[in-house]
Amino acid sequence: GAGVSQSPSNKVTEKGKDVELRCDPISGHTALYWYRQSLGQGLEFLIYFQGNSAPDKSGLPSDRFSAERTGGSVSTLTIQRTQQEDSAVYLCASSLGPRKQYFGPGTRLTVT
Amino acid sequence: KQEVTQIPAALSVPEGENLVLNCSFTDSAIYNLQWFRQDPGKGLTSLLLIQSSQREQTSGRLNASLDKSSGRSTLYIAASQPGDSATYLCAVGENSGNTPLVFGKGTRLSVIA
Numbered sequence: 001g002a003g004v005s006q007s008p009s010n011k012v013t014e015k016g017k018d019v020e021l022r023c024d025p026i027s028g029h030t031a032l033y034w035y036r037q038s039l040g041q042g043l044e045f046l047i048y049f050q051g052n053s054a055p056d057k058s059g060l061p062s063d064r065f066s067a068e069r070t071g072g073s074v075s076t077l078t079i080q081r082t083q084q085e086d087s088a089v090y091l092c093a094s095s096l097g098p099r100k101q102y103f104g105p106g107t108r109l110t111v112t
Numbered sequence: 113k114q115e116v117t118q119i120p121a122a123l124s125v126p127e128g129e130n131l132v133l134n135c136s137f138t139d140s141a142i143y144n145l146q147w148f149r150q151d152p153g154k155g156l157t158s159l160l161l162i163q164s165s166q167r168e169q170t171s172g173r174l175n176a177s178l179d180k181s182s183g184r185s186t187l188y189i190a191a192s193q194p195g196d197s198a199t200y201l202c203a204v205g206e207n208s209g210n211t212p213l214v215f216g217k218g219t220r221l222s223v224i225a
Contacts, residue, residue: 004155033212042116043201045212059212091155100146101213103156 002026004104006092012110013082021077021107025094032075033101034067038088046090049075082111114139118202118216125192126224133187133219135202140183146213147176147187148201156201160187192223 005024013019025032034046045059049069060066064082069075079086089108093101115138125131135145144163148156160169160176162185168177175188189196199220203213 035212035215042217043203043213043215045214048212056212093156100158100161102158103148105155108153 004092004094004102006090006104006107008107009105010108010110012112015084015111016081018078018080019082019109021079021090021109023075023077023092023094023104025073025075025092026096026102027073029094029096029102030072031095031097031101032069033093033095034075034077035091035093036088037091037106043091046077079109082109084111087111114142114204114206114214116202116204116214116216118200118219120219121217122220122222124222124224127192127194129192129223130188130190131192131221133189133200133202133221135185135187135216137183137185137204137214139206140180142180142204142206143211144205145176145178145185146203146205147174147185148203150199150201150218152198159200189221192221194223194225196223197221 007022030051032049035043037043047067048056064080067077087110089106091106093103095101117136119134142164146161147159150156162169162178173190178185199218201218203215
């Protein structure tokens, strides 16, 4: 079946603009995760959705970052008033409960 | 706070050599541990998942071991090939497993033909 998909694959934006990144998880997966991978850094957790529970937002670096998951499926990560330090690869993953996480190809965000 | 460390940060070996990548974690109360492969500009591909009750998992030329009490895991690659060149990431899952993974910074492997 189809894996996790993300769009766009690349996004270049000007400092101060808002951006939306999309993630389509594997059908039926109840958990969805957003991570960020900055140059020279490891992957850092941003936000996590599990079923109908309130999301775990503990990894969001500032209040400019938000995410939602509609209908328990597609998720959108929004970054408002982008800054140069937001430049990174944003990775989405999904899983069926406490099992292996499957990652999408990522969105490479460049803030100029 | 869980911290995951991978050593070495980079490794270059000739084709055909067997090699070991190391991963250590500070809190042994893990639920599982996953090894991933990441090719340049690509997402992550899961290689092996070891549950906390397991000692090792094997897939083809790959073998991952877990020593939970000492906070260590190794990824053994047999008969390395140039196609194995990639960054290998170790990640631990905590609590019930329904939590975000904590990643190491990876080992960048180059296999020279």
